[in-house]
Amino acid sequence: MAASCRLKPLSRVAVCGGTHGNEMSGIYLAKHWLRDPMELQRGSFAVKPFLGNPRAIEKRVRYVGQDLNRTFTTEFLSSAEAEDEPYEVVLAREINQTYGPKGSAQAFDFMFDLHNTTASMGTCLIVDSEESLLPMHMCHYIQMHYTRSPCPVYLYKLPGEETYSINSVAKAGLALELGPQPQQVVRADLFTQMKDLIACALDFIELFNKGTVFPAFEIEAYKITGRMDYPCYPDGEISAMVHLKLQDKDFLPLNPRDPIFQTFSGEEILYEGNTTIYPAFINEAAYYEKKMAFAKMEKHTFSIPGLQRE
Amino acid sequence: MAASCRLKPLSRVAVCGGTHGNEMSGIYLAKHWLRDPMELQRGSFAVKPFLGNPRAIEKRVRYVGQDLNRTFTTEFLSSAEAEDEPYEVVLAREINQTYGPKGSAQAFDFMFDLHNTTASMGTCLIVDSEESLLPMHMCHYIQMHYTRSPCPVYLYKLPGEETYSINSVAKAGLALELGPQPQQVVRADLFTQMKDLIACALDFIELFNKGTVFPAFEIEAYKITGRMDYPCYPDGEISAMVHLKLQDKDFLPLNPRDPIFQTFSGEEILYEGNTTIYPAFINEAAYYEKKMAFAKMEKHTFSIPGLQRE
Structure with a gap:
């Protein structure tokens, strides 16, 4: 791995709330920003908030037909339209058209995806793998600047697995997973934490775009190995x-x-x-419903190369 | 009010879990007792566990058509069968036949109803009103003998309001409302608390049946005044x-x-x-869904007359 990498500045960033329709911090945040986007404004890039799964949000359920956040695979995104397909398959293709297409040069530069869990995961940052350079730098920046609580980094992709999450349609992404919060409930403490984490992450992008040099670092992260x-x-x-x-x-x-x-x-x-x-x-x-009691994670230290804009 | 009252011993007691299909302590407790009823056995009376809303439990939702625990009113219980009526209206009539009929001499002597809330209500005991003598004595007994946490008494009936809850089909009843626990989740701590509270309440009935004299007492309780x-x-x-x-x-x-x-x-x-x-x-x-952020309660001290069996 190179000691330092250069990446293009980011111009289009999306923030998704309500990928799961009963995880309320992100839903109320996205609705708040859709009414008043001022808090999302930075000088060097545009931020677009949106609601991931409107029908599930309306019903206050995780999903209507199938889990939207497992639907951004080649299988679903490239499937032919069918009359009896689940709502979320149609929706995933629409989101892929708007914010992707996944893997293309036209895709959004970055997507945040806002989640809650009933588990006590605190202010957890989810990235696909340690090889995602810009998101790993963003995590490191958040850990240094958002100091009210630890922000563990969760690496979700199993070896050889295709990415399937909503933010995989953008060129890079980060999911926030805040808990514990019951489904269908919004707690003021977690709402504020999520708002502050996004503000911190947007500040990172602004600094990156403006040419700040981010040196190499070592970071501890949790990598999933099974369930x-x-x-x-x-x-x-x-x-x-x-x-x-x-x-x-x-x-x-x-x-x-x-x-x-x-x-x-x-x-x-x-x-x-x-x-x-x-x-x-x-x-x-x-x-x-998946009969899963917990995810098994290993703790590793990763060396991340430096980063600056092209 | 008389200084002391005599009531008939109790012979048939029911314990309901899953009146709401996503409140898991009572659901897993009732399922456990249906597999193995040993923990419910006492010498002087029979205890029957049952699942309140099987279809809602299957779907892990509060209810399918309407809130079962608001359906035990004269309006619904005496309504003519109709093809398009909600599942819970049919169910309420069946439960009323099995454990009631409400207000009749054939009704079960007592019904426990097991609930969870996402609110931090601890181990809360819900009674319709302070005029329910046996339940108020049961609450007092629980407060004296279940000492791991405070057990606030919540009086839910507004003046002039008809009772509507599932345990109103029995001659007397008590609801347990334990929280905080997210919907669809079972926590070991709350499961054990609920199991121990029911054991304590059954001990009270056993003592009452066997002739223990329970003297008059004063008790603090919270009475709802609005929302x-x-x-x-x-x-x-x-x-x-x-x-x-x-x-x-x-x-x-x-x-x-x-x-x-x-x-x-x-x-x-x-x-x-x-x-x-x-x-x-x-x-x-x-x-x-009711747009209710909290219930407004007043704190009162009530004088409860003594109690013993006939």
Whole structure:
């Protein structure tokens, strides 16, 4: 990897709230900015707020037909229109036309995507991988300048996996994942945190566009390696819940033989892995349907090369 | 009011989980007890667990057609069957047949109803009014014996209002309202609290049935007087959220001129009432559709006469 990279300045940036229609911080923020975009204005680039999944927002549900944030793959984006296809497949093609097309020179330069989780993930920054140079610099800048709470970096792409999230239609992106917040609820504390994080990130872009040189750095980040499913009865119903000692412990070390579940009758189930992991999305409401109790993460230190504009 | 009352012993008790299909403590508890009812067994009476709204539970939503827990009124229970009536109206008539009929000698002696809220209401006990003698004694017993957290008593019936809740089909009832817990999520801490509260309440019934004399007492309780709506834009969309200083302050005093809302652009809105109130259900997810930000409660001390079995 080169010790320093040069990238073109950013001119078009999008901010999406409501990719999931029941995650309210981003929904109310995007609606607020659509009424009054002043807070998003910077001198060197344009910022466009939008609502990701209007029908799901209207119904206050995660999605109507299928998860929009898993729909930005070649399979869906290039599929022929069909009468019975889910609403979100149609929507993904529209969003791809407006803010992409994905992988093209016409695509927006950057997209923020605003999420909430019922897990205690704090002010978490989600990037596809450590190879995404500009987003990793943005994370580093946020960690240095947004000092009210730690901002763990979550790398979501499994090796060899295609990107599927809404911000993958832009040339680069960052998702914010703030929690804990119940679905369908907006909390003033998380709303303000999300607003301040975006302000900080936009300041970074402004500095980058104006020629600031960002030196190389090392950064700790959590990289997903797999998922932990809930124990189930033979009929498929879950038979245990997240253990009291694991609840709210996102990004903290989980060691072999630590308790991870307790059955509804009170027995403990221990972690059977051989190495320490760092769970995230612990007890996220939306992942019960996937039977996923938490994401298994490894903590790594990455060396990121320097960055400046062309 | 008499200084002491005698009531018949209780023989049939029901415990309902999932009156709302996304409030998971009671749903997983009822499912657990349906698989293994041992924990509910006492010597002098029978306890029957059941699932309130099976279709809503299946879909993990509050309700399918209308709120089941507002459907146990004369209007709905005595309505003629109609093809296009909501699922919950049919269901309410079935539940009324099985556990009522409401107001009849055949009705179950007692029904527990298990709820969660996204508000920070702790281990809250909900009774229709202070005139419900046996439930008020049960609350007092729980407050004395379940000492891990305070158990505020919430009196929900407005003067002159007909009862409408599921446990109103039994001769007496108590609802548990535990929070904060996100919808669709089961937390181990709240699950255990709810299980222990029910065990404590069943112990009370057992003592009552066996002839224990419960003397008169005074008890503090919160009585609803009205609701506070969210401020809205002319188009009906809410324009403000619960103020940071009010969030999570259920059952604490709110004084005139205290802040209650903050708009999405940051202005504070103050409480305009003339007297101190004690808000509850602050920022409950399910009440956005009713535009209700919190319930206004008054704190009173009630004198409850003594109680023993006939």
